[in-house]
Amino acid sequence: xxxxxxxxxxxxxxxxxxxxxxxxxxxxxxxxxxxxxxxxxxxxxxxxxxxxxxxxxxxxxxxxxxxxxxxxxxxxxxxxxxxxxxxxxxxxxxxxxxxxxxxxxxxxxxxxxxxxxxxxxxxxxxxxxxxxxxxxxxxxxxxxxxxxxxxxxxxxxxxxxxxxxxxxxxxxxxxxxxxxxxxxxxxxxxxxxxxxxxxxxxxxxxxxxxxxxxxxxxxxxxxxx
Numbered sequence: 001x002x003x004x005x006x007x008x009x010x011x012x013x014x015x016x017x018x019x020x021x022x023x024x025x026x027x028x029x030x031x032x033x034x035x036x037x038x039x040x041x042x043x044x045x046x047x048x049x050x051x052x053x054x055x056x057x058x059x060x061x062x063x064x065x066x067x068x069x070x071x072x073x074x075x076x077x078x079x080x081x082x083x084x085x086x087x088x089x090x091x092x093x094x095x096x097x098x099x100x101x102x103x104x105x106x107x108x109x110x111x112x113x114x115x116x117x118x119x120x121x122x123x124x125x126x127x128x129x130x131x132x133x134x135x136x137x138x139x140x141x142x143x144x145x146x147x148x149x150x151x152x153x154x155x156x157x158x159x160x161x162x163x164x165x166x167x168x169x170x171x172x173x174x175x176x177x178x179x180x181x182x183x184x185x186x187x188x189x190x191x192x193x194x195x196x197x198x199x200x201x202x203x204x205x206x207x208x209x210x211x212x213x214x215x216x217x218x219x220x221x222x223x224x225x
Contacts, residue, residue, distance in 0.1 A: 010102040049198040055088040111178040131168035152176025
């Protein structure tokens with residue numbers, strides 16, 4: 001029997017979106033806890049599938065409670081289920097994310113959400129020196145049909161110390177290196193959904209191999225590990 005996203009996950013979050021308050025949630029908390037148990041099985045199973053082609057160090061399922069301390073949005077609960085998959089550090093870089101939300105808002109994401117200052121500078125210097133390998137990865141038909149192009153934040157102009165006329169300035173300006181893939185509710189509830197997500201994650205590997213190599217070597221290609 002295949003492990004699938006329980007349909008009640010989408011139903012519950014649709015109801016929660018219309019009743020996002022503590023009284024309603026506390027009344028329906030047993031329903032949520034039952035869904036949470038099933039969804040943790042889903043995320044852990046996906047982690048096992050990913051171990052066949054990557055080294056996953058940690059599977060983390062995020063809590064439903066929102067941190068509202070510094071947010072204008074004071075609604076107490078998330079209206080989605082989400083989790084992340086960390087690769088084995090320090091030799092493997094990048095991460096994976098799976099977001100399940102009703103009304104065709106589900107998506108998966110992968111890449112580098114918040115590279116630290118040193119890593120970002122190292123990536124930019126690599127692109128400044130030679131961006132051809134990154135261009136080839138992005139242009140690959142299989143890769144492109146699955147993941148498209150980068151999303152994420154970028155500078156409006158060149159970072160300090162870089163030529164704004166550099167032919168790779170479109171890559172150098174980026175602050176995040178993220179790919180996303182959207183799914184409909186119908187997609188999410190298919191029997192082979194987890195297999196399709198795993199297959200998409202498998203296809204990100206050329207990008208991860210390249211970035212891991214960049215971030216574990218200096219500009220001369222010498223290992224830093």
